[in-house]
Amino acid sequence: MTSQPAAPERQRDPDRTKAEILEVAQQEFARHGYAGARVDEIAARMRTTKRMIYYYFGSKERLYVAVLEKAYAEVREMERAIEVEHLAPVEAIRTLAELTFDHHDLHRDFIKLVTIENIHQADYIRRSQALANLGTPVLDLIEAILDAGTASGDFVTEADAIDVHMLISSFCFFRVANQHTFGALFGRDMTAPEHRARLRAMVGDMVVAYVRGSGA
Amino acid sequence: MTSQPAAPERQRDPDRTKAEILEVAQQEFARHGYAGARVDEIAARMRTTKRMIYYYFGSKERLYVAVLEKAYAEVREMERAIEVEHLAPVEAIRTLAELTFDHHDLHRDFIKLVTIENIHQADYIRRSQALANLGTPVLDLIEAILDAGTASGDFVTEADAIDVHMLISSFCFFRVANQHTFGALFGRDMTAPEHRARLRAMVGDMVVAYVRGSGA
């Protein structure tokens, strides 16, 4: 092993500093939106000063893009870990839906960032090379499941992988993204623990019912 | 009739001024979010000056709340117009889903405002008396349909009205609210005309399939 067992606490550590900036910035942007986020506030919540943010990221905008890129990268990582190809079509699609549900249940910050990006018409995402035309592994997965289900006769649907992905995502995303207005208007917090299991089962049932074609 | 046939162009017209401020403010807030919206920009887009905004609304925050209240009031109005009680349960719920789809297809600004409110954890909505505990007529409608469907044996579900409302809303809302990030990532604009009819049918099929219980 090298000289330092765990690199305990160097006073100067670019990687750590950059990582900490991104971490805090993600929270700040997710909480307040792009315009509402304060660079000074990000700096105040760190060991570091604001100068470092500009030293490493150059501008508020580039910091924001870096946060987006990191967040998307993490999500991709998680998606790649999904493994349902050994299941029969019906159970495969149900499991995928439930895992997507879990995935949205965690990653609240990511959902907020996506929401914020949509307010800005995804301007910043488009400006990022790292995020451009970077399809999602999930699509291939869904396509494989749909093909298998159609072949076996379990599924009767004309929807393609993107449609089904949207069907699943919309439910999972909405529940978290709109929890506050929904809660304020209907007096029910859809993200509260007592609703979790029921809603999780609901996505699964919903997709299965849909791809079976029983709504036509 | 009174002296003026159509009140052609008074130089001083409080109602008109207030309405114009709200209209322009709605666009500005919807486009840029609360923090990103510029009071000066709102003023610049009108016949009026910024001073008038403060004269009538007092602050940026109160203007924003006024915009929210107006937007919600309009949506309520539209919801009240829905009339599906003469239909059989299956067709009633399908029609309701399709009308909800249409409703979200228009009212893009409203969707953005809701999205923005969720970023702020619905703080401003909660601060408004006009919007507090103001349930939605749609819920009663859904409940009636669910009861009828269960009684007739067409429906087999344990989900209640709020659940089903969320099921329908999430799809319709997501398609519009997330169109930009979804488009950037999957190269398909779900709000483009060529997808409209297919997706509209999809919500209907989805809810019907679900309430029939064919996913369990």
Next chain:
DNA sequence: CACCTAACTCACTAGTACGTACATTAGGAG
């Protein structure tokens, strides 16, 4: 027609928020 008030204009301020010039130091390379 005179008056009075609500409606409106203009110029201005205080505070804030992004970004930077400049000074300083840690710590690896030779």
Next chain:
DNA sequence: CTCCTAATGTACGTACTAGTGAGTTAGGTG
């Protein structure tokens, strides 16, 4: 051990932005 550069701290400038003080006029009313 020395030096050199990447990394960091301090203090400040500039531009913008919400909000206001004070004066002006339209137009309904008696």
